[in-house]
Amino acid sequence: MNVEQFRKAGYQAIDRICDHYYSLQNKAVVPSVQPGYLKPLIPSAPPESGEDFQIIADDYQRLIVPGLAYWQHPSFFAYFPIASTFEGILGDLYASSVANPVFTWASGPACSELEAIVMDWAAKLLGLAPGFMHESGIGGGAIQSTASESAMIAIVAARASYQRSYPDTKLEDLVIYVTSQTHSLGIKAGMVLGLAVRVLDVHPDDNYSLRGDTLSNALEQDAGAGKKPFILIATVGTTSSGAIDNVREIKEVVKDHPYLRIHVDAAWAGVAFSCPEYREMGYLAEINDVADSFCTNFHKWGLVNLEASALWVKNRKYLTEALDVTPPYMRTKQGDNDRTLDLRNWHLALSRRFRSLKLWFVLRSFGVKGFQQHIRKSIGLNNLFVNLVKQSDIIEILVPPSLGLTVFRVKPPSQHRDNLESLNALNTDFFSRLSARDDIYLTQTLLDGVVCIRLAVGAVQTEESHIRNAFGIVVKEATLAIDEWKQRPVQSAL
Numbered sequence: 033m034n035v036e037q038f039r040k041a042g043y044q045a046i047d048r049i050c051d052h053y054y055s056l057q058n059k060a061v062v063p064s065v066q067p068g069y070l071k072p073l074i075p076s077a078p079p080e081s082g083e084d085f086q087i088i089a090d091d092y093q094r095l096i097v098p099g100l101a102y103w104q105h106p107s108f109f110a111y112f113p114i115a116s117t118f119e120g121i122l123g124d125l126y127a128s129s130v131a132n133p134v135f136t137w138a139s140g141p142a143c144s145e146l147e148a149i150v151m152d153w154a155a156k157l158l159g160l161a162p163g164f165m166h167e168s169g170i171g172g173g174a175i176q177s178t179a180s181e182s183a184m185i186a187i188v189a190a191r192a193s194y195q196r197s198y199p200d201t202k203l204e205d206l207v208i209y210v211t212s213q214t215h216s217l218g219i220k221a222g223m224v225l226g227l228a229v230r231v232l233d234v235h236p237d238d239n240y241s242l243r244g245d246t247l248s249n250a251l252e253q254d255a256g257a258g259k260k261p262f263i264l265i266a267t268v269g270t271t272s273s274g275a276i277d278n279v280r281e282i283k284e285v286v287k288d289h290p291y292l293r294i295h296v297d298a299a300w301a302g303v304a305f306s307c308p309e310y311r312e313m314g315y316l317a318e319i320n321d322v323a324d325s326f327c328t329n330f331h332k333w334g335l336v337n338l339e340a341s342a343l344w345v346k347n348r349k350y351l352t353e354a355l356d357v358t359p360p361y362m363r364t365k366q367g368d369n370d371r372t373l374d375l376r377n378w379h380l381a382l383s384r385r386f387r388s389l390k391l392w393f394v395l396r397s398f399g400v401k402g403f404q405q406h407i408r409k410s411i412g413l414n415n416l417f418v419n420l421v422k423q424s425d426i427i428e429i430l431v432p433p434s435l436g437l438t439v440f441r442v443k444p445p446s447q448h449r450d451n452l453e454s455l456n457a458l459n460t461d462f463f464s465r466l467s468a469r470d471d472i473y474l475t476q477t478l479l480d481g482v483v484c485i486r487l488a489v490g491a492v493q494t495e496e497s498h499i500r501n502a503f504g505i506v507v508k509e510a511t512l513a514i515d516e517w518k519q520r521p522v523q524s525a526l
């Protein structure tokens with residue numbers, strides 16, 4: 033393809049993307065394809081001779097697009113949103129067009145510089161402490177691929193820092209602390225790094241928030257057993273229910289345990305700190321005080337497309353002292369002067385995408401006000417759903433709604449309220465009905481053994497009508513599930 037052919041194909045691609053967005057809300061949210069659908073449609077080896085690009089572009093429309101789940105669909109309420117925007121798409125397009133690997137400052141000066149500037153912008157947007165900013169000369173942030181990678185880096189850095197302080201520590205004594213509601217990234221990091229993970233209990237009575245007592249009891253027990261907990265992954269906005277660990281109490285506990293590093297995983301909820309009214313409930317002041325690292329994904333609710341996981345640290349040497357390996361061919365004059373200038377020392381891989389461009393585009397085009405408006409709109413729409421549920425006598429909310437997330441289930445007819453097994457069966461059936469539909473997308477979860485359903489609001493195109501429609505579908509399927517359930521023999525409930 034030459035430049036003029038690219039121009040033509042590029043115009044067509046943009047036209048088709050625009051058409052896709054225009055027609056999005058009339059499409060099914062989830063595709064009707066089954067596993068293996070694509071294999072018979074695509075040759076099993078690459079073509080011997082190159083093909084005409086128009087045929088390739090048409091095959092993308094014909095074979096791939098119908099097999100996509102539309103995460104930007106206004107009736108997408110599953111998992112957490114990927115609220116990507118046109119500004120983000122353009123950022124990715126420009127970034128791909130220059131493809132700098134940015135492993136050293138010199139290998140992509142503008143990319144390295146922009147990342148530091150935009151991460152400071154983002155820190156200011158969220159109200160993070162100046163210590164997390166590059167401007168401080170000590171802290172700073174870099175954009176990682178995902179929150180899982182951000183947590184992995186935080187753990188590797190914490191381990192290195194612990195081992196520098198206590199060089200005789202045996203690896204088998206080191207422990208990562210998570211809770212039973214922490215994202216699987218904690219357990220996964222333990223698997224990858226070969227480190228023990230202790231899962232702290234959180235309770236329904238505390239809305240699944242980690243309390244100070246639980247942490248201090250675990251620390252005491254582990255100290256007695258010769259174990260060395262070195263990092264706690266605290267969550268602001270858990271995946272299942274949007275729970276927020278009690279960072280105020282955690283802060284009190286770690287006063288007596290200064291060797292315990294704190295990584296805050298706010299992958300989904302962290303962008304809500306852009307609105308000052310959500311900072312207190314998310315313990316931002318305490319996070320600013322006590323966290324060594326903080327992560328939020330702009331590629332979820334934060335208007336930027338994948339991948340844009342923002343990771344900040346209060347001490348950039350914390351990362352570079354754990355991750356810097358400089359072979360001779362990587363040495364540069366600038367890097368020799370300052371190891372923290374080279375972005376390869378801020379993440380696991382060597383090369384990286386030019387990710388800051390899309391974040392820069394989004395933050396400029398939306399401005400702080402536009403960004404806040406998006407967050408507030410999602411939360412307002414979720415509140416609308418909550419109010420509708422509260423008026424219903426067949427659906428109930430299980431934990432207090434968190435920002436844009438509601439967890440609910442079918443409320444059973446009164447004589448069966450106490451039988452959890454039977455209730456779970458009812459709700460499993462309810463969820464099967466919802467997931468058999470292609471006009472809405474929700475996810476289920478399990479809280480303390482209770483089967484429930486999550487509705488997460490955050491797509492850019494979602495409006496009040498989509499929420500009312502979603503509520504209508506939920507009520508309809510709940511009614512059908514209850515009717516069928518009533519006809520079953522009741523012995524399971526007795």
Ligand SMILES: *Cc1c(COP(=O)(O)O)cnc(C)c1O
Pocket residue numbers: 112177178179180181215217267268269270271297298299300329341
């Ligand atoms: C989504 C999510 C993650 C995982 O995010 P990735 O970027 O896909 O690794 C981690 N923690 C929380 C709380 C999340 O919501």
